[in-house]
Amino acid sequence: MPPKQALRDSFSLSLVNALALRYREIPSAAFVAKEFNLRTSTSEPITQESARRWLRGLAIPELDKLLVLRSWLDLDLNALGMPSVEAVEKRNAELKGSTFEKQEEFINTTKSIKDALQVLMKEVQLLEEKLA
Numbered sequence: 001m002p003p004k005q006a007l008r009d010s011f012s013l014s015l016v017n018a019l020a021l022r023y024r025e026i027p028s029a030a031f032v033a034k035e036f037n038l039r040t041s042t043s044e045p046i047t048q049e050s051a052r053r054w055l056r057g058l059a060i061p062e063l064d065k066l067l068v069l070r071s072w073l074d075l076d077l078n079a080l081g082m083p084s085v086e087a088v089e090k091r092n093a094e095l096k097g098s099t100f101e102k103q104e105e106f107i108n109t110t111k112s113i114k115d116a117l118q119v120l121m122k123e124v125q126l127l128e129e130k131l132a
Contacts, residue, residue: 015054016055018073018074035072036051039068
């Protein structure tokens, strides 16, 4: 994966080119923010400052916003060195699976400890009864 600034520069260049292709000029950050916000229903709206930072290569949007840009401007996220949506979903599924395995392991360990404590408490109770 490229260094962060190279990735931001690559994204900015791709965004500016896509906007220029669609609108025959590079629109203002205010225009980009307004048009973006009209097209999003699944992510938070953006500010003019966010759009400016994207256009100048100072920031890269989060995945949900990248997906809006991809559908609006036909941005090729793979060309930016970013993972495809499918790759991200696959990784999330893998992480989810390993998380469930860890939760299951924890639950089993907890049950084992609980069982051991119950046996121990019965033995203590028997010893107390013998001593009384």
